[in-house]
Amino acid sequence: MQWIDITDLEQINNIKKAEGYSVIFKHSTRCSISLMAKKHFELDWDAIPANTPLYFLDLISHRDISAYIAEVFQVHHESPQMLLIKDGECILDTSHGEISAEEIVESILA
Template identity: 50%
Template sequence: MGLLNKIFGSSTETTEEKQLSWISLTELQQLEEIKTKSETKTQFIFKHSTRCGISRMVKNQFEKDFDFDENQADLYYLDLIAYRDISNAIAETFQVVHESPQLLVVKNGTVVAHASHGAVNDLDLQRFA
């Protein structure tokens, strides 16, 4: 039964969930703000497809592993189904081909790393602190 509880969870177990300080990316002008803010603090953009199970799994794992506080980095969340125009603008602005899920790391106005699909959780984000 222990294995099944690990896989499916147990109603009697309590787990402490970490709440991330997501900044919703909903306006095109935020891209310029991200570039400017990246001069002094790392900016992360997480592009998520709310219709995709793989994207949901990657996002859940990312949330568990993300270990920055608000003083070290800003974490932007883009619902790319609702804001496809912003996703397209990200691809054009930062010269990164659109995929989802996708994580972009922005420093000094440029993307210094990016990954898509399961590789999002393979990025060593601490090196960008």
Template identity: 45%
Template sequence: MGLFNKLFSGSTEEKETKTLPWIPLTKMEQLQEMETKSSTKLQVVFKHSTRCGISRMVLKQFEADYHLTENHLDMYFLDLLNYRDISNEIAVKFQLMHESPQLLVIKNGEAVAYESHGGINSLDLSNFI
């Protein structure tokens, strides 16, 4: 009966949602800035396809499990559908094959770790700080 009540009770109860300190990655110039800043602060890029259910699921899980702050790292969010050229440049610059979703960890100008799909949520970012 509990499930039935949740579906049809008209409850306005909402789940608590986290808002991560995302920095929209929308300009090529940001890649150089990111590379430079990576010598003093960890830089992370989440490449997301807004039309992909798997990418959406992985993003939600990543956000739910995220526990670091802006003091630890910079979090960049790349919308692959609108900024595919930036994704292509990331692949060239850091010598990585494009995948979606994909998480890149950049330290001292190099991609020190990356994962895609379900592997994203098994990557412990605190190991790189």
């Protein structure tokens, strides 16, 4: 699997309009907890269905996009944060040690 970098607001609009599932990982490059959550997630991400786009946001570089994600998907901003989007709606919002590829898979297969 591979990350798709989020670098502009239009990508968020496209995720909102997309059918099916998408994952957004909001990462702080200045936070060791965020780095550990990212590495832990990447260890198990092969279990996620291959057709699921995995989006990555460097929220230090793109604070405006991070704020827009919170607004569009009506979630409280956290870092690190993982959102599972289904048909344009956030159905799972986890942060810190709660971030797991297993929970993403369970939600998709439920």
